[in-house]
Amino acid sequence: MNTIITADQLFQALRETVVMVGVSLFFGALLGIPIGIVLVITRPGGILQNRFVFAVLNPLINVVRSLPFIILLVAIIPFTRLLVHTSIGTSAAIVPLVVYVAPYIGRLVENSLLEVSPGIMEAAEAMGATTFQVIWHFLLPEAFGSLILTMTTATIGLIGATAMAGTVGGGGIGDLAISYGYQRFDTFVILVTVAILIVFVQGIQSAGNRFARKARRD
Amino acid sequence: MIELKDIHKTFTRKGQTIEALKGVNLRVDKGDIFGVIGYSGAGKSTLIRMVNYLERPTKGRVFVEGEALDQFSPVQLRKTKKKIGMIFQHFNLLESKTVYDNIAIPLVLLKQDKKSIRERVTELLQFIGLADKADSYPKELSGGQKQRVGIARALASNPSILLCDEATSALDPQTTKSILDLLKKINEEYHITILMITHEMAVIQQICNKVAVMEQGEIIEQGEVLEVFGNPQHPTTESFVRTVIQTSVPESVLQSLSPEGAGRLFKLKFAGGNASEPIIDSLIRKYNVSVNILFANMSQIQNTTLGMMIVQLGGEDRDIFRAVEFLGSRGVEIGELQDLQEFQNRRKDPVIAESHKDRVIKEVTAV
Ligand SMILES: Nc1ncnc2c1ncn2[C@@H]1O[C@H](COP(=O)(O)OP(=O)(O)O)[C@@H](O)[C@H]1O
Ligand SMILES: [Mg+2]
Numbered sequence: 001m002n003t004i005i006t007a008d009q010l011f012q013a014l015r016e017t018v019v020m021v022g023v024s025l026f027f028g029a030l031l032g033i034p035i036g037i038v039l040v041i042t043r044p045g046g047i048l049q050n051r052f053v054f055a056v057l058n059p060l061i062n063v064v065r066s067l068p069f070i071i072l073l074v075a076i077i078p079f080t081r082l083l084v085h086t087s088i089g090t091s092a093a094i095v096p097l098v099v100y101v102a103p104y105i106g107r108l109v110e111n112s113l114l115e116v117s118p119g120i121m122e123a124a125e126a127m128g129a130t131t132f133q134v135i136w137h138f139l140l141p142e143a144f145g146s147l148i149l150t151m152t153t154a155t156i157g158l159i160g161a162t163a164m165a166g167t168v169g170g171g172g173i174g175d176l177a178i179s180y181g182y183q184r185f186d187t188f189v190i191l192v193t194v195a196i197l198i199v200f201v202q203g204i205q206s207a208g209n210r211f212a213r214k215a216r217r218d
Numbered sequence: 219m220i221e222l223k224d225i226h227k228t229f230t231r232k233g234q235t236i237e238a239l240k241g242v243n244l245r246v247d248k249g250d251i252f253g254v255i256g257y258s259g260a261g262k263s264t265l266i267r268m269v270n271y272l273e274r275p276t277k278g279r280v281f282v283e284g285e286a287l288d289q290f291s292p293v294q295l296r297k298t299k300k301k302i303g304m305i306f307q308h309f310n311l312l313e314s315k316t317v318y319d320n321i322a323i324p325l326v327l328l329k330q331d332k333k334s335i336r337e338r339v340t341e342l343l344q345f346i347g348l349a350d351k352a353d354s355y356p357k358e359l360s361g362g363q364k365q366r367v368g369i370a371r372a373l374a375s376n377p378s379i380l381l382c383d384e385a386t387s388a389l390d391p392q393t394t395k396s397i398l399d400l401l402k403k404i405n406e407e408y409h410i411t412i413l414m415i416t417h418e419m420a421v422i423q424q425i426c427n428k429v430a431v432m433e434q435g436e437i438i439e440q441g442e443v444l445e446v447f448g449n450p451q452h453p454t455t456e457s458f459v460r461t462v463i464q465t466s467v468p469e470s471v472l473q474s475l476s477p478e479g480a481g482r483l484f485k486l487k488f489a490g491g492n493a494s495e496p497i498i499d500s501l502i503r504k505y506n507v508s509v510n511i512l513f514a515n516m517s518q519i520q521n522t523t524l525g526m527m528i529v530q531l532g533g534e535d536r537d538i539f540r541a542v543e544f545l546g547s548r549g550v551e552i553g554e555l556q557d558l559q560e561f562q563n564r565r566k567d568p569v570i571a572e573s574h575k576d577r578v579i580k581e582v583t584a585v
Pocket of ligand 2: 262263264384
């Protein structure tokens, strides 16, 4: 089968995807995990119940999450420029990816933490643990297995989003598929990129499941 | 020492208010194993959660070791909580941590160094008999073992009070007994005051020295366990007592009683020491009466025996009087069952009313 891309181009794209997913996952988690924690502790009945914080944060996350990634990408270009002094290229793609994935991770983390049994929280409270101690010694360790699955889901979501990041010159596998495979009718590129994405997603999901199982001691 | 003064607790949920506690007064002295019993929904959990302020009273005050909890700052409150251990029906252990780490948590929260944590946890593991399970995870343990870990965790910070919320309700009778034995040992060896709630009278019977009976947010009866078991006042208390002590006379015995039968019917109650004395033997030998035992029941309440007996005494009224007097002098509570017909119709053992007892005494005095 004929193709117009070189092996170098393919590896370059792979690298870009890995960088985009990796970096935005890192910053997304850095923002998203605290968001999830704040949601859980400030909710009504939470250990640091705070009507105001919860009432602002909760809908804000819904707003950001309801924007399609492609809209978000364009809408925050001024913000992206401010942050990384450019609006094209891989680093420019990472900013909207983080903005996209952080609230998503926040919501997933919230769900994971809410799965921790109220009995555990009660025991923590009975021991006179501070808010920080409750989070650090009870909530996070108990939700660890579930948090791994959360990050797995977020990573896979990011891989999908990076395909669109090509629009701002972010590059990556998805971009390769669109600009060569789809727009220039290169069937080989389509097949190869799709195969790579499938392997990525499958690999990440089964690794995530395995780690989660281990953490949960099933 | 724990003191609850006029505690009210009202919950509001979906616009509906629930009065979970309606003016509860309770005093648990140092060294007590105080049991609170009641049916589900009576307010027991709400009550015990007042003691470590997991739930705050709507009205009323809680005193722990003489100090009112409502005057404490959050920091002081956390400090006080570390002096109050708590164990739960469903153990509430961290599934993600080993037995060792679970027991260590309260000490980690206290920021103790690794070495002293190791010493204390090792000592506690020995105490609960699970030294070989230090590296196991809660999932690998049986219910009884989990509760032992829960107990060790509660004891880690050397509390003076242990709260037990239905601590044995998820366990089988055999395991329940071993956990209760462990609690008793904790009370005796570490001098820890225990407040426990349960819906099983057998639990109270085995280890408590005091009991309070709760119903619909109120304490309807409380006192020394022996007192309450021997002489329940409230119908609910009586039905709880009946779950562990047979106080009703079997049907067959009831029907075999006939008014024409020789002699008069008496109900005797023994408690403590006199239950083991050969009183009936002395009765027959020293007094000129015939003794026909129709029903007898002995119950063990910790180290004390509680006995109940229905006897038919035959002979001259004068002799019977002297026999009754003798029994009374030996600390046996005695009352005559006057109306056999009524007694039979009720088909259960009547609690002899005080006036009834007086009547017997008056009657016999009149002889
Ligand atoms: N957090 C709560 N919110 C609303 N109602 C509650 C709450 N906790 C307890 N109740 C109500 O208070 C009553 C007493 O409950 P509880 O103390 O758990 O009883 P028990 O432990 O004796 O079964 C019940 O009617 C229960 O529904
Ligand atoms: Mg309860």
